[in-house]
Each structure stands twice: as structure tokens, then as C-alpha cells.
Amino acid sequence: MGIVLVADPGVASEIAHELADKLPQQLRRRVRADIDWQVTARTAPLVADEQLDVSSAVDVVRPFLPEGDWDAAVFLTDLPRRAGRFIVPGLHGHLSLVTGMVRANRPWRLFANLSRALAGVFATAAFGLVNTSAWTISSDMDAVA
Numbered sequence: 144m145g146i147v148l149v150a151d152p153g154v155a156s157e158i159a160h161e162l163a164d165k166l167p168q169q170l171r172r173r174v175r176a177d178i179d180w181q182v183t184a185r186t187a188p189l190v191a192d193e194q195l196d197v198s199s200a201v202d203v204v205r206p207f208l209p210e211g212d213w214d215a216a217v218f219l220t221d222l223p224r225r226a227g228r229f230i231v232p233g234l235h236g237h238l239s240l241v242t243g244m245v246r247a248n249r250p251w252r253l254f255a256n257l258s259r260a261l262a263g264v265f266a267t268a269a270f271g272l273v274n275t276s277a278w279t280i281s282s283d284m285d286a287v288a
Contacts, residue, residue: 145213148184149204154247155219159184185209189220221247 146166150159163184170180187207204218221243271277 144178144215145181145183147208147213147216148182148219149187149207149216150184150219151189151221152186153221154243155221156184156186159186159219181212183209183213189218 148159148163148166150156163182166182167180170182171178185207187204189204204216208216
């Protein structure tokens with residue numbers, strides 16, 4: 144049985160490719176072992192506004208589906224689920240939204256790059272505090288300047 148995972152670029156695509164590797168074994172173990180599960184992953188941008196509904200998403204994704212044998216297609220996106228004009232309410236919906244946003248933005252990658260910049264800032268500040276020339280210049284300057 145062929146399954147195609149079509150995902151938005153970025154985190155959704157990374158998840159789809161990871162799933163494509165692991166899903167056949169899980170399906171054999173949990174559903175049926177006698178079926179030859181074939182899972183492939185594709186990346187396709189979903190260009191849509193916030194009011195996109197499921198039927199429109201199918202039309203957007205259809206050109207990216209591969210030719211050949213597949214029985215089911217699953218589209219993965221990090222767009223929030225909506226009911227009408229509002230984000231789906233509830234703790235699970237909000238928690239999923241926040242978790243997805245944090246995972247998509249990957250704030251932990253910022254600290255590695257930011258730590259070098261912060262070290263430079265602290266070094267400059269320490270130099271300014273210790274250096275007597277900076278204090279002399281600041282005391283000699285007019286208050287208006």
C-alpha cells in the first residue's frame with residue numbers, strides 16, 4: 144500500500160521525511176504485517192492565506208503528488224487548524240499552536256550564535272568600565288552634548 148506524505152518546506156518537511164523512514168515498520172507492527180507498506184515524502188509549498196479550508200488544500204497539493212502507485216496522501220503543514228474564522232479553541236489546540244511555533248522558530252539555535260555576540264558586548268562593557276580614558280572623556284564632555 145502506497146502512502147505519500149506531502150509537506151510544507153521547513154519543519155513539516157523534516158518531519159515528513161523522518162516519518163517516511165519510520166512509518167512502514169510501525170504500520171507493519173500495528174496494522175498488518177502482510178501488507179507491503181511503501182511511504183514516500185515530498186516537499187510542496189502551500190501558498191495560502193489564513194482562510195484556506197481542507198477542500199482548497201487538496202487542489203493546491205494535487206500537482207505535487209507523484210505519478211504511479213499510491214493509495215493515500217497526507218499533507219503535513221504547520222498552519223494552525225481553524226474552524227471558520229477562528230483558531231480551534233481548547234487547551235490542546237492552543238498548546239499545539241504554541242509548540243508548533245516554538246519548534247518552527249527553533250529558538251535554541253539562537254543561543255549558539257548569540258553567545259558569541261554577547262561575549263563581545265560584555266567584553267566591550269568591561270573595557271569601558273575599566274578604561275580610565277572613557278571616564279575622563281565623559282567627565283570633560285558638556286552635559287548638552
